Amino acid sequence: MIFSPTRNLAIDLGNNNTLLSDQHTILLSEPSVMVMNEINHKVEAIGEKAYEMFEKTHENLRPVKPLRGGVISDGESAKKMMKEMVHKIGKPSFFTGGFNYLISGVPFDTTPVEKRALRDTLEQFTAQHTHLVHEPLAAALGMGLNIQEPEGKLVVDIGGGITEVVVISLSGIAAFQSIRVAGDAMDEEIQDYFRRVYNLAIGLKTAEAIKKKIGCVFEPVASADETLLVKGKDLIEGVPVSKVISQVELSRVLERPFKQIEECIHQSLEICPPELAGDIYKSGIHVSGGNSVLKGLPERFAKIFKLPVHVDPKALYSVSNGVRAILSSPAKYKAILM
Ligand SMILES: Nc1ncnc2c1ncn2[C@@H]1O[C@H](COP(=O)(O)OP(=O)(O)OP(=O)(O)O)[C@@H](O)[C@H]1O
Ligand SMILES: [Mg+2]
Numbered sequence: 332m333i334f335s336p337t338r339n340l341a342i343d344l345g346n347n348n349t350l351l352s353d354q355h356t357i358l359l360s361e362p363s364v365m366v367m368n369e370i371n372h373k374v375e376a377i378g379e380k381a382y383e384m385f386e387k388t389h390e391n392l393r394p395v396k397p398l399r400g401g402v403i404s405d406g407e408s409a410k411k412m413m414k415e416m417v418h419k420i421g422k423p424s425f426f427t428g429g430f431n432y433l434i435s436g437v438p439f440d441t442t443p444v445e446k447r448a449l450r451d452t453l454e455q456f457t458a459q460h461t462h463l464v465h466e467p468l469a470a471a472l473g474m475g476l477n478i479q480e481p482e483g484k485l486v487v488d489i490g491g492g493i494t495e496v497v498v499i500s501l502s503g504i505a506a507f508q509s510i511r512v513a514g515d516a517m518d519e520e521i522q523d524y525f526r527r528v529y530n531l532a533i534g535l536k537t538a539e540a541i542k543k544k545i546g547c548v549f550e551p552v553a554s555a556d557e558t559l560l561v562k563g564k565d566l567i568e569g570v571p572v573s574k575v576i577s578q579v580e581l582s583r584v585l586e587r588p589f590k591q592i593e594e595c596i597h598q599s600l601e602i603c604p605p606e607l608a609g610d611i612y613k614s615g616i617h618v619s620g621g622n623s624v625l626k627g628l629p630e631r632f633a634k635i636f637k638l639p640v641h642v643d644p645k646a647l648y649s650v651s652n653g654v655r656a657i658l659s660s661p662a663k664y665k666a667i668l669m
Pocket of ligand 1: 349400402490513
């Protein structure tokens with residue numbers, strides 16, 4: 332007897348975080364990383380457990396990050412990681428007919444080859460309907476915006492590998508710019524700063540932790556009293572040392588990646604058709620993605636663009652929540668499903 336499939340799955344396979352949900356709730360949210368055992372060629376760990384092992388492994392354990400710049404850069408690893416993650420939430424068996432709808436976000440600025448790599452990753456799961464949806468559109472839905480009306484909406488998604496800026500109207504993208512400058516670039520900037528200025532080597536995990544704890548992108552709101560003790564290795568002496576960094580200093584370090592992101596926003600506003608620009612003047616900028624929660628971002632964008640700034644209070648879940656909304660009524664969003 333063949334059962335009809337009942338399970339639907341929304342996927343946000345992000346550069347840094349992977350989220351799996353059904354139409355009701357988030358089922359899994361884990362870092363997009365894994366560790367391979369080089370002796371038996373098996374997956375040693377995925378997600379949170381693998382992230383803890385990162386930068387602390389030895390030659391028998393190989394850390395793997397299957398995505399770069401927001402897209403799959405290592406297809407085989409992406410397949411393995413997704414297989415383990417879907418297994419973790421309880422993959423439907425052959426007898427229950429697999430998935431019904433499987434909908435995954437994909438950055439707007441992707442090549443056909445990059446889209447193919449994502450489809451290949453998804454094809455290992457049996458599903459009646461497999462679709463891709465552009466992440467900025469999903470993020471807009473996740474933020475509760477009506478993407479179907481003839482009203483321009485400016486969405487900026489600052490993820491881990493890619494920042495995408497789009498103007499949405501009538502379920503489509505009327506103007507866009509993207510840049511491979513996002514969270515990873517900020518972490519690298521922090522790591523590089525410690526090396527250049529203090530001869531202090533720190534890992535990327537430490538750089539990211541500094542950003543999350545005291546990160547700020549607008550000096551006027553940064554606090555000089557907000558400081559953090561950073562531990563690393565002295566590059567000259569080779570011994571473990573520590574250094575205190577303040578939020579004010581960090582806001583200067585993050586200046587460069589933020590200028591690049593703002594240039595991207597300026598360009599999309601420049602190419603935006605005038606009627607839609609008029610709408611954006613009223614509705615402002617809608618910001619999503621993990622790095623949008625950085626302190627000072629609303630004040631900084633408001634000063635530079637002279638527009639209202641709305642940061643999604645659930646910025647890490649905007650795309651996932653949007654794909655979930657599509658899962659609940661696929662027919663309504665048929666126009667944006669690929
Ligand atoms: N509290 C926080 N403060 C600052 N940055 C944060 C915070 N929490 C997460 N981040 C950053 O958000 C990024 C991850 O965000 P998100 O999950 O939206 O990215 P992603 O979807 O995996 O990447 P992409 O959209 O590029 O594929 C990382 O760079 C992480 O360092
Ligand atoms: Mg994302």
